[in-house]
Amino acid sequence: MTNTILHKANTRGHADHGWLNSFQSFSFAGYYNPQRVQFGVLRVLNDDRVEGGKGFGSHPHDNMEIISIPLEGSLVHQDNMGHKEVVSAGEIQVMSTGSGVFHSEYNNDPDKLVKFLQIWVYPNKLNVTPRYDQVRLDPHKEHNALQQLIYPYPGSTQAKPSNDGTWIYQDAWFHMGTFDAGRKIAYDLKKPGNGIYLFVIDGAFLYNGQRLDTRDGLGITGTDSIDLEAAEQGSRILIMDVPMKNNIQ
């Protein structure tokens, strides 16, 4: 039986630190809602805006797959693995933090806001050697189509060779697409037992007659496929296909 859980944009957690304005789809930091802790292995979905020149100073992470998707502007990332990189809108950044990494992340522009999604997924392998990757997306693959951003690591039983996007230590797939009004989208889940979390980045979509507006989230379980329709011109969506139970190795 298909089940859904709707997270309207205006019900998200919110933290305004001045330099950082963060909207949190799931409990994070000082925002704790026992009804909104995670969706399967998807633990964090923060919709962050950081003022020009500001950012997160050096801090640690471990045993978490962290995906950053800049929507506007760019971030400068530096870590103790030796990376100093700028990641801009049109690219994605992935860190498998494993046994532990320290990094900083700042708005690369002194004046303009950077807007980005910060997504954390529980890994299915503990204490791996930390890894950093950054991938440029192809805007042509995203128009009226779903472009793959994330897929399972090459050693996974679910792995299929791919040049689209990059991998994480989890049997998870992320896709993103921008659609014309009225365009229909069919998506087949990649692994039995996975659930799907939809996040509307721009515009609006219809799922089973239910309208999802900008920054709304919808979790769906108990199905192996979904059908969506773009309700506005230029509607953009992120589809996260994730295990509902974590089988840690």
Place this chain on the structure above:
Amino acid sequence: MDINILAVGREAAILQVVERLINSHEGWHATIATTEQEAINAFKAKPYTIVFVCAGFSAQEEENLRQRLTQLDAAVVVTRHFGGGSGLLENEILGILATK
């Protein structure tokens, strides 16, 4: 309510951040340990509400530690901490306390 939290892991620099973050919260008191034996010694010295198993410990080591500590105190929550202190630590503690 005052609570003691023991964080066990093999990445000392991260544990120190975890310790600082826990201690910054009124009424929460952290102790850190980098080996199973250190953890058991600390556990015998005073009562703990939560034991976080952090980076460097495998799932099997986590289970071994859980078995040993719950033999000493059946009420203790021994659980994995994910994320290295940043973002989720306070949430994990609040979640555990909500179930107690």
